Amino acid sequence: MHIKHTTLVTSLLFAGLATWAQADEPVLEEDLAQAYGDQTTITIATGSQQSLRRAPSVASVITAADIEAMGATDLDTVLKAVPGLHVSRSANSYSPLYVIRGVNSLLNPQTLMLQNGIPMTILFTGNRGNIWGKLPIENIARIEVIRGPGSALYGADAYSGVINIVTKTAAESEGTQVGVRLGSFSSQDAWVLHGGQVGPISVAAYLHAGKTDGSKEVIDSDAQTRNDAAFGTKVSRAPGTINVDYKAVDASLDLSYGKWRWRSGYKLRDDVGTGAGITSALDPTGKTQSRRMNSDLSWLDAQVLPNTGAGFSASYLYYRQTIPSPLILYPAGMRFPSGLFPDGMIGSPEFWERQIRFSGFLTYNGWVGHALRFGMGHDSVDLYRIRELKNFTFTASGLPVPAGPVKDYTNIAPYLLPQKRTVNYAYVQDEWTLAKDWALTAGVRHDRYNDFGSTTNPRLALVWDARYNLTAKLLYGRAFRAPSFGEFYSANNPTIRGNINLKPETVRTTEAAVAWQPRRDVHLNLSAYRYDARDLIRTSPNAVAGTGLTYNNIGQQTGRGLELEAAWDVARDLKLAFNYARQRTIDKLTNKDAGNAPHHLAYGSAEWRIDDGWLLSSQISRVAGRKRVAGDTRTPVADYTNVDVAITSKQGKGKWDLTLAIGNLFDADIREPSVSPGLIAKDLPQPGRNWMLQASYRM
Template sequence: MKRLGRFLLFALAGVASAPIQAAVDDSLLLMLSGDEKMVSIASGTPRPLSKAPSVASVITAEEIKAMGARNVYEALELVPGMHVGISGSEGQKPIFPTRGIVSLQDPQILILVNGHGIKGLTTSSNEAGLYLPTEAVQRIEVIRGPGSAIYGADAFAGVINIITKRAEDQHGVEFGLRGGSFNTWDSWAQFGKHFENGWGLFAHVGYSKSDGDRGRIITSDLQSSLDTLLGTQASLAPGPMDTSYEARTAMFTLDKDNWTAHLNLWQTPKSGTGAGIANALDNQGNGDVNKYQFDLGYEDKNWRPDWTFGTQFSYLYTHIDYHLGIFPRNALLPIGADGNVSFTPPFNLVSFPDGLIGVPGREEKTTQFDVTLNYTGLVRHAWRFNAGVRKEDFSARESKNFGPGVIDGTIASIGGTLTNVSGTPFVYLPDTTRTVSYLSVQDEWAFARDWALTAGVRQDQYSDFGGTTNPRLALVWAARQDLTARLLYGEAFRAPSFAELKTANNPANLGNPSIRPETIKTTELAFDYRPSDKLWGALNIFSYDIEGLIDFVPGPAGNVAQNAKNQQGQGIEVEAHWQALPDLQILGNLAFQDAKDKATGLVVADAPRKQAMLSADWKIDSDWSLRIDNFWIADRPRAAGDTRAAVADYVWTNLTMRYVQKEQKWEAAFIARNLLDVDAREPAPTSIPNDYPLPGRSLMLELRAHF
């Protein structure tokens, strides 16, 4: 890594050997070139992508629509170096392995909606079953690399900000209907208008459902191994993963003058458990996820001479209940004296004719208030000051037919009657409250013509484990009108989740109040080249060093959370957009990463070391368009001790053909996913020997009407 760091500095020094011109105002330095996309997530204020003090990507509503992405997760596959996978935890939720940083819960990516976090408090990760449709999305901004100097905790490997539409983004009324394979249906209605009194309103309601691809067969699971060992026949394998769901959304944006308010409601009353919470197929499990987000913001760009004032309040409420058949009916399981499944003697074999059943639930409330001041009174400087406080409240409820306070392994057969342990010492996680206060300062200094230095630092103070400080530096050189070079350095952290700190009475994992935050230091050298309005290319070289990755390590009482791993990685990301013909655009990216455990030197398992995207977007004529997207995922090694062959590479092809009626009153689209019906799989633990199969070919028709 030191050699790569020296190379980065040497490379930038070579580029910087041209004469430095006289300094001018930073507005000239940051001038938009052509139709270059703007991004706000990198610095807190809008900047052209090539001048942003982070490596960032922007996916617009037009691109989302062109590629036929039904949800945010599909759209994120366009981001170089970020793969959208699935986790076997909590029912096959999407995870985002980025630059070789991957974990079961995937808490190292911060997910925002309109700048406000929506991740769960239990695991600090994306909620299983949370469905995020794209129809109300205006753009998605993504940082690859650290973002804690602006956003604090969890902005570790990257930040995703989903920006919803406003009144000016939706003209009149739109109705939409989409349906096809796996009995999948999406329907929505949305409306946008500015009223004479100055208020603007955007409103969206949507409903989605799917039976899931029943052809995603798990040939063997954890219960299969137990059946072989104990002579039972309880396993549901071979059998399909349960990826069915039903989802409802409502999203509203109201704005006038300096005020903006958002109200977002996501409800998933039915969500299948995939391959099962314990990697044992579950035909009686279901998740019920409800998440409500409200935020109110005020910004006065003329608050005082040279000062901009902004303040924001946000409230996130989450209510989740799972009904889990952790092990299937007629399972015979080894039960320890604490009533949990235990493979370490002493234990008794206990029969569960109705299955091992858990009904955990939780209620989470996150309230946040902050103030931002921007000052431009100093020549060539743009200062940003931000301070705020966040309160996180968590409460758990649980009913089950196993565990402490319920059974002790002495009864040979346990039925399906559940015991409510909510509010007792036997619940899976005690009620918890955390308060976080933070203060950040950032200066963007145009110290010479075509040169700018962004320097910032943020201090976060946690009520449960103390404080953490994270700086950033970004040197941006507009070498020529068509070439920009950036040298970036940033530090970030991930706070331990409530589950990692305090999980108890769990048959698999136990919390540890002594663990400390994960930390990362990242150096990047990025080039942006735009030789003409028809061609754009970017190259990014990165290197990072991680200390204290949290994992659950086997111990005498079970797996206990520990700062168990240190990791280092490096790699390159290349992307290009080419307007090959007036009506044909070619887009592509390629990413390589080499991430290793610092102690053992072994390659990090499960994350793709190579991935690429190649797309063609063809405007056939004024009415018809055709988009083809190809995604290559390759070189995913196994963990140490896993003797299976590496996870197979695959190329995934999507196709979208769209017709827009000349008056744009209605449009229709044909959407194909996994067009070539490849057998693509995502990594699974050894209890699922053949990994998690991805959906087979799916075909859908879409209709939209505009009024």
């Protein structure tokens, strides 16, 4: 029982007695600086728990303090800081694509996103779900990004990289904080964050609600513009604005008691606009909704027996995609050779999923020179319901045919039938000290899927502590991406016919990395990699001409690149960071650039603590060298330089946090590639200059 006493906190800033004014703070800081060292170390010592040390990799960790210094309010802004990671947009609903090391695709299922170590993956699409909105960061304690393969530990989809979002514990969100935020595009947000004790139970709770009209960038010509030209109509909504409006509710509750922890979350994205249109034809009226509920119970004892640790978790995820306002795939009055669509081509694909996952692990370090980890698990994932309303059918070649008014096709010819998947897996990893300063981490994981069969993925990491301030790593790993249910089972649409004979996509990656700290205030990291990706899933024409397209494991690509990172704490009040990544990816089918992913990514940031409580920060990112995919004759996607600035102030004894942030300060014309060969001719425009003002109060 924690008894709260009234605490009288009074500030005494009385005037007078100037005899010991000035110069006191530096002296004081000196005392604390001697005990702790630099400010970052104080933050570590007084702040959040450290990341779990699992396996050597090329990784970045972004903490809540880093996020706060950036003045960022959503995940996408934060991830721009990760070397070799480019935040792009999907032509389908403008959802974010986290393109790591040039592995680019329409839905980005090759980047695994975890929340507290549990996959956020949606079965239908294989990614995080297309109706995403944005992810607010107030409840994030840290973000861990692993570049390169991670299937030996994390299983499916840890292909080009893993993004693990770790939410705040009771200790990390200590007390109660309320905040409001206003910004461009009529964006409004409010949240409350609480951390405390109820009896012996630590409680962390978070609630956020927000809405935005979204930026109103203009698209000059869209997929329907092309149809208009081909079929003599004039019904395209272009030029018109993109539709990236949404309403959001996020909630989470984290209860922990001793070694037990029960976390639950809720994420609603409602009235979500269709971006540039689901089929790249502008649709100002279609609205989508996603609802995600998750709950996981875990237990962890790092010393259950001498030298032995153990843990397990059971998790549940419910996800549904619904369409509150039907999607207008092509606008009213559009015509195909198959006929006229007086009301437009309308479709509302909906689905419901539930996923149950169990996992457990044991660690053992009683064998001198070895640190062993064993794990196993079972996933039972179920896309258990679908619903489809539409007003069209298809010809055998995949051409839509008008079918009168909108009807329920759920039981007639739906786009997918409910499906289940079970996965059983086991892994083992040993961190073996080979010789003085040399360690070899070897791991392998075997996954057995009821649909495509088995896959085994090894990982090797040789780490050499060459000097007290220099570490070198050589890494090899194989990873896989499981085919999504859409790719497996898509039906009744001849242009994206599912294929139950699909194999997983695989990738073999070799990496070398060096970390060097030449001075106390300078950190340097360099990594180089090459990979060979096989069995990439793409659609290809069926053997019988004119019968549409089917998903097949036909793609193959190779990539290589390097990433350089530098961080320099110039002075106590000034920090600079810089990173540069370059990559080249070749599509082996065409022997041409795989396209769309930037060859060059450069990022710089500065954090300047102007005065006690005031922090000015700026991020500059340069994105360059985005070639087109083979067959797309458009000029390359234009390079751009984006500058964000933020000023943050802590007032009232640190109780008030005020942030003013300006995104895209110089109003650069930023575009992300549209679907080839150019359904939206001038690509997907991104927000111009925008502002955000935020105030929060800690009770």
